[in-house]
Amino acid sequence: MVSQNIFIFIICEKLKRVYDILKNKKEGLEMSGNSFGELFKITTFGESHGPALGVVIDGVLPGINLKKEDIQKELERRRPGQNIVSTARREADEVEILSGVFENKTTGTPIALLIRNQDAKSKDYQNIKNVFRPGHADFTYWQKYGRRDYRGGGRSSGRETVARVAAGAIAKKILKEQGIDIVAYTLAIGGIRAEKIDLSKIETNILKCPDVLKAKEMVKLVEKVKAGGDSIGGIVEAVISGCPAGVGEPVFEKLEAILSAAVMSIGAVKGIEFGIGFKAGEMTGSQCNDEFYFDQKTKEVVTRSNNAGGILGGISTGANINLRVAVKPTPSIALKQHTVNIEARDVEVEVKGRHDACICPRIVPVVEAMLAIALLDYLLMYKAYLKC
Ligand SMILES: Cc1cc2nc3c(=O)[nH]c(=O)nc-3n(C[C@H](O)[C@H](O)[C@H](O)COP(=O)(O)O)c2cc1C
DSSP: OHHHHHHHHHHHHHHHHHHHHHTTOSOOOOOOOOEEOSSSEEEEEEOTTSSEEEEEEEOOOTTOBOOHHHHHHHHHHHOSSSSSSSOOOOOOOOEEEEESEETTEEOSSOEEEEEEOOOOOGGGGGGGTTBOOTTSSHHHHHHHHSOOOOGGGGGGSGGGHHHHHHHHHHHHHHHHHTTOEEEEEEEEETTEEOOSOOGGGGGGSTTOOSOHHHHHHHHHHHHHHHHTTOOOOEEEEEEEESOOTTOOBTTTBOHHHHHHHHHHTSTTEEEEEETTGGGGGGOOHHHHOOOEEEETTTTEEEESOOTTTTEETTEEOSSOEEEEEEEOOOSOOSSOEEEEBTTOOEEEEOOOSOOOSOOHHHHHHHHHHHHHHHHHHHHHHHHHHHHO
């Protein structure tokens, strides 16, 4: 009875605080939701213009080989300031391993990773201090927390994803040792779509696109849009190969649901589809179903097609898991836009600062990282189940 009353009291207090914020009293709720996963669990911290960003990782077994370079090479792929398409912010993004690793091997204790901010120019954000950028998180953060770190978007900045990529590097390494590979790439930008998927070409162009010819067209488009003070969206595709059949926990923890939660938690991601995706809505059952057969060579049950994207009933089939992610155009643009300020007055805003003209190439390693973190978590659950 006492605990029930305490519970009701806490709920009432929270509701009262929401009411106060909506009434414009500037005291907000705490920010939760900074952790992801159960057995392989990450917690990220830090802001775009704070001293550093970082992540604490729980659930890494002892004895795994881990060097700074394993993490650094993934951070290099996400690093800003590398080309015309991405923000001109120049960050070294050098990772420091604070705990959990001794003599290049994991110890089984929490791994803490730190990446210091070195090139923040906070004065660029002075003109949006009291103004809500259309398309960004300024308005909702202000509504909910009653205050916000406007410098570079604070925690809603794409910079937060550096910590995810650092954690993802460890997850990817563990998965790779078990024969599981995750690769993502830019499939389309502003309607220009890759036709020839040659994975060996992904890292040869600034857009991380597997079709070199289409990549050139895409770069021209991004340059044109950027010159006009605007930004552009695109589609990132990812393929997970080598995932054994049996990963995923129906019904509320179907593998699609878990991978979607991981990927949809990335800023600017507005949609996701698996396998044939939304086209399934235009097909008949006989067109969409993947027929099974017994492969005499491998002695395994496999399917002739993979419209399901490697998942049935929320459980991996053993086929490649493939998915596509819709990435919206960068919200911070130099063009003049209508908005309101914190006093709810109509104003105009032209966003200054350094921004990605197209987020796709920078999101590629983040998508890989989040898929790896979520998949490893469920793989560990599956292995624990097999041991029972
Ligand atoms: C890697 C990465 C880089 C990003 N770069 C920028 C940027 O330069 N400027 C910007 O306004 N938004 C950028 N974003 C998007 C914002 O973080 C995001 O749109 C904002 O937090 C609002 O969240 P929502 O789009 O998910 O609603 C980036 C996101 C990611 C993942």
